[in-house]
Amino acid sequence: MTSSIDPQIFDEVDAVMHSQSETIRFKIPKTLRHAAVQMPRHDFCRLRPSQWLNDEVVNAYVALLDANTPDDILFVSSFFMSQLHSGGYRKVTRFLKGVSGQPQQGLLTGKASMLIFPISEPVDRRADDPGLHWTLGVLHCRQREAVYYDSFPVSSGFDIFRKHAREYIMGRGGTENVRQEELDAWTYHHAPTPLQNNGCDCGAFLCANMLSVSFGLPHFAQKDIPNIRKHIALQLHRGAIYIPEYNIPKPCE
Secondary structure: OEOOOOHHHHHHHHHHHOOOOOEEEOOOOOOOOOOOOEEEHHHHHHHOOOOOOOHHHHHHHHHHHHHHOOOOEEEOOOOHHHHHHHHOHHHHHHHOOOOOOOOOOOOOOOOOOEEEEEEEEOOOOOOOOOOOEEEEEEEEOOOOEEEEEOOOOOOOHHHHHHHHHHHHHHHHHHHOOOOHHHHHOOEEEEOOOOOOOOOOOHHHHHHHHHHHHHHOOOOOOHHHHHHHHHHHHHHHHHOOOEOOHHHOOOOOO
């Protein structure tokens, strides 16, 4: 992870976007939960201003974060919530590879500090539907808090998030033999988050929120979104996390 960026590095990203290659393969290490990352060049170009970010871009960024954060921070793909909605807890047990139900090794019993998952809304969308809005769900496992991040000023997604997050926590608690009183102690709330002022940048807000939650960064704003999109593209291209300059505190004078 680095925060020192030579502006000329962004020229590499522009060159990739204008290349003749139909498929881009990223230098992102495989993890237990995420395979090697590649995507069509036209999807990578969605990181240009005012473009809608699809599952391919969001899940590539999820894989990058999963490979570059501590082991106790876990990420699952954008299909997690829709699968939970359609099939219940049993349908999403495969998402947490490498997390057992043994004491001190489970999601709720010590292995994880956070489970982070992008949410494509509506959660009942078809597999070929790009969705209408991106939000973020985070389970703070040691604090027993389920937190929902939504960059749109008016949204009804929190109620659905709370319902399914609770369903998942109860199911996972059964797998890990967690006491019912501990499961009932979980709280569910909507976190304050920067708001978008258009209908196309929710995916960029989502990625920025995932980065901010993972590394404890300060808030950003709509004015930072063009820079955020450039940083996401750079990070994917380089297979490394660069802390965006808008979040670097200025030294005391």
